[in-house]
Amino acid sequence: MKQQMVSGRTSRTMMLVVVALLSLVFSACAAKSSAPAADEKFVFGLVLVGPINDGGWSQAHYDAAKYVESKIPGSQMVYVDKVNPADRPNVKVEQVVDELIAKGAKLIVTTSDDFKDGTRESAKAHPDVTFVHASGDDVLTGKAPANLGNMMGRMEYGKMIAGCAAALQSANGNISFIGPLVNDETRRLADSAFLGAKYCWNKRGGDPAALKFNVTWIGFWFNIPGVTLDPTKVVNDFFTAGSDVVISGIDTPEAIVEAGKAQAAGKAVFAIPYDFKDACAKGEAACLGVPYFNWVPAYTKLINDVKAKTWKSEFTMFGPDWADINAVEKSGIGFVKGKALTAENATKLDAFIAELAGGLNLWTGPINLQDGTAYLKAGEVATDKQVWYMPQLLEGMQGQSVSK
Amino acid sequence: MKTQFVALRTPIIAMIVALTITAVLLLLAGADVFAAFGVLLTGALTTPSRIADMLMLLAPLLLCAVGLTMSFAAGQYNLGIEGQMTVGGVAAMWFLRGYQDGAPVLVYWIGAVLCGMLMGALWALLVALLKRYMRVSEIFAGLGFNFVALGLALYLVFGPWKRPGVASMSGTEPLADALWLPTVTGTRLTLVTPLLAIVMLAIVWRLIRHTHWGLQVRACGLSALASVRMGVPATRRTLEAMALCGACAGMAGALQVIGVYHALVPNVASGIGLMGLLVALLVRADIRWVAAVALFFAVITSGSIQLPLTLSIDSSISGVLQGLIVLAVIVARARRGEEVA
Numbered sequence: 001m002k003q004q005m006v007s008g009r010t011s012r013t014m015m016l017v018v019v020a021l022l023s024l025v026f027s028a029c030a031a032k033s034s035a036p037a038a039d040e041k042f043v044f045g046l047v048l049v050g051p052i053n054d055g056g057w058s059q060a061h062y063d064a065a066k067y068v069e070s071k072i073p074g075s076q077m078v079y080v081d082k083v084n085p086a087d088r089p090n091v092k093v094e095q096v097v098d099e100l101i102a103k104g105a106k107l108i109v110t111t112s113d114d115f116k117d118g119t120r121e122s123a124k125a126h127p128d129v130t131f132v133h134a135s136g137d138d139v140l141t142g143k144a145p146a147n148l149g150n151m152m153g154r155m156e157y158g159k160m161i162a163g164c165a166a167a168l169q170s171a172n173g174n175i176s177f178i179g180p181l182v183n184d185e186t187r188r189l190a191d192s193a194f195l196g197a198k199y200c201w202n203k204r205g206g207d208p209a210a211l212k213f214n215v216t217w218i219g220f221w222f223n224i225p226g227v228t229l230d231p232t233k234v235v236n237d238f239f240t241a242g243s244d245v246v247i248s249g250i251d252t253p254e255a256i257v258e259a260g261k262a263q264a265a266g267k268a269v270f271a272i273p274y275d276f277k278d279a280c281a282k283g284e285a286a287c288l289g290v291p292y293f294n295w296v297p298a299y300t301k302l303i304n305d306v307k308a309k310t311w312k313s314e315f316t317m318f319g320p321d322w323a324d325i326n327a328v329e330k331s332g333i334g335f336v337k338g339k340a341l342t343a344e345n346a347t348k349l350d351a352f353i354a355e356l357a358g359g360l361n362l363w364t365g366p367i368n369l370q371d372g373t374a375y376l377k378a379g380e381v382a383t384d385k386q387v388w389y390m391p392q393l394l395e396g397m398q399g400q401s402v403s404k
Numbered sequence: 405m406k407t408q409f410v411a412l413r414t415p416i417i418a419m420i421v422a423l424t425i426t427a428v429l430l431l432l433a434g435a436d437v438f439a440a441f442g443v444l445l446t447g448a449l450t451t452p453s454r455i456a457d458m459l460m461l462l463a464p465l466l467l468c469a470v471g472l473t474m475s476f477a478a479g480q481y482n483l484g485i486e487g488q489m490t491v492g493g494v495a496a497m498w499f500l501r502g503y504q505d506g507a508p509v510l511v512y513w514i515g516a517v518l519c520g521m522l523m524g525a526l527w528a529l530l531v532a533l534l535k536r537y538m539r540v541s542e543i544f545a546g547l548g549f550n551f552v553a554l555g556l557a558l559y560l561v562f563g564p565w566k567r568p569g570v571a572s573m574s575g576t577e578p579l580a581d582a583l584w585l586p587t588v589t590g591t592r593l594t595l596v597t598p599l600l601a602i603v604m605l606a607i608v609w610r611l612i613r614h615t616h617w618g619l620q621v622r623a624c625g626l627s628a629l630a631s632v633r634m635g636v637p638a639t640r641r642t643l644e645a646m647a648l649c650g651a652c653a654g655m656a657g658a659l660q661v662i663g664v665y666h667a668l669v670p671n672v673a674s675g676i677g678l679m680g681l682l683v684a685l686l687v688r689a690d691i692r693w694v695a696a697v698a699l700f701f702a703v704i705t706s707g708s709i710q711l712p713l714t715l716s717i718d719s720s721i722s723g724v725l726q727g728l729i730v731l732a733v734i735v736a737r738a739r740r741g742e743e744v745a
């Protein structure tokens with residue numbers, strides 16, 4: 001009753017407060033809208049699928065872009081991370097790109113296989129802006145407009161080194177691979193890891209029949225509860241099933257984290273994470289090493305080309321700089337050896353890297369696909385396209401080649 | 405005048421409480437509070453393209469909120485709305501898969517929307533029937549069916565409807581260009597989507613407030629037992645209200661397929677149904693406020709995309725604000741001894 005009596009005055013006071021609050025808000029944003037334009041600025045935008053600190057794929061892009069931003073005067077990075085259906089359910093790539101362009105971006109790099117359609121649509125809508133889709137193939141398929149290019153690292157080499165390290169250190173030759181979703185790229189990388197493992201296993205004198213290479217796909221690049229398989233569980237299942245090395249092909253570090261825990265519990269198991277230079281830090285004691293992308297050379301060239309107007313739409317692949325695969329400004333693909341790799345195996349791994357540098361090509365026939373059909377005849381060397389468009393897993397690998 | 409202020413007092417106090425808590429959170433995160441609210445409230449309205457994106461979020465949100473207002477009026481807490489939206493998208497995709505070059509697209513658009521509505525209605529009816537005849541709470545049945553619907557969409561995207569050689573949750577092969585709903589030049593706005601949402605709003609408005617049928621539905625919502633005694637066919641009205649809600653959600657799902665994603669993605673519902681639930685909770689089955697509240701939610705959700713870009717603040721703060729508003733309103737209602745929803 002009492003409340004009712006005073007309510008008229010109180011509500012009016014409250015209305016006043018609300019109006020005051022709102023006007024404050026509006027004046028605050030009005031003041032913000034006039035930012036001075038700096039001269040000679042070059043803004044480039046990144047669309048990232050994961051968070052910038054994922055310890056994997058997205059962080060590799062972000063860190064490289066930050067590095068390049070600090071090296072090229074006047075360049076400025078803008079980005080939106082976590083562009084995926086779990087983190088930003090109602091946000092489309094096209095919308096994010098619009099926002100980055102509104103921030104002044106003249107170059108947009110989209111960095112997930114998942115962004116293929118969205119990047120193409122954005123590129124068509126913004127013909128004055130340069131687009132590069134990392135990991136895409138629109139240039140190869142002829143779907144790319146003139147302002148859209150593709151780039152990707154030859155991670156095949158990184159994965160071969162990873163496979164070799166796994167085969168060198170595995171006690172029983174039972175190696176597992178945790179993969180994201182099934183497509184050309186992921187098959188290509190799983191196959192490369194297998195080829196590296198097979199080569200080093202045989203070289204080590206292991207029984208060829210004893211080498212097991214089991215692939216499990218979780219369904220996306222990282223865990224989405226209720227949608228993908230849980231990578232933590234997948235990795236532990238590998239160990240339970242007798243694997244002592246797990247190679248990761250996903251964007252996040254579950255494999256190395258779980259291997260680290262198992263090591264701490266006294267199990268002699270190891271993991272090889274993926275994508276990001278410092279990924280071993282999440283489980284040093286179990287880490288055999290990490291193949292990683294170093295986007296610094298690619299971003300540097302890209303930004304310089306766009307600024308100089310010499311950029312044109314093409315399909316670019318970059319690889320390791322064999323003089324030093326870990327050279328920050330030169331090598332696009334690197335491999336950092338982990339603390340768990342024994343000194344003896346580290347020497348053998350260096351020898352393998354030297355062989356690759358010397359021209360060893362594991363994509364040389366005879367290579368059969370998983371279903372037994374011949375992919376490369378004896379002595380036949382795979383073309384870039386044959387490697388890129390890998391139709392199946394290879395003979396000798398266990399796991400699903402295409403979707404169910 | 406005075407009574408209106410009394411009615412408005414609860415939401416205003418709740419709003420201030422929610423804004424204050426959000427402001428404190430922003431302060432704790434070291435953010436510029438006024439700038440953040442400024443971006444949230446106006447970020448979606450600064451360019452035609454942003455307004456268009458906001459409207460494309462508003463349309464399915466409004467459809468869900470309108471449907472839920474219907475089901476709430478009948479006393480049914482339809483938490484299965486996301487699932488109904490998902491199966492709507494699935495049914496639309498099923499129909500569109502029959503398209504061949506040169507076929508009349510209008511037929512396919514209408515067919516897809518009708519299929520979506522039908523499937524959404526059936527999905528909602530399942531929940532309502534379980535409640536009526538098996539005494540399963542519609543809240544839990546609805547949530548359960550959400551997972552089943554997501555499972556169905558995932559199975560189709562990874563299985564029979566997969567892209568050739570690919571198994572990824574990123575969705576089916578995009579629809580043929582001709583099947584994409586036409587957009588207003590330079591934006592992603594498909595005019596027909598918000599128009600359909602407004603039409604559904606008008607229909608449900610009229611049904612609830614101006615028809616005998618609507619009166620009976622509301623009577624069921626107030627007390628099923630009493631309404632039966634008064635001669636209202638309560639079972640029938642409840643089922644009809646739920647089916648209509650499902651149809652709205654299914655339509656939203658179908659429109660997301662032909663107007664937004666241009667493919668079936670597993671997450672076609674993408675939390676819009678849940679946001680619709682927040683709207684429905686706030687308006688308490690009062691259809692007059694649905695559009696305004698949905699608009700407010702669409703504006704801050706859409707505007708929040710700019711938070712990480714302009715202020716390096718995580719965009720999830722918009723969800724926090726929405727949740728807090730609803731929570732504060734419900735607490736305020738509970739304190740006054742009113743019915744909560």
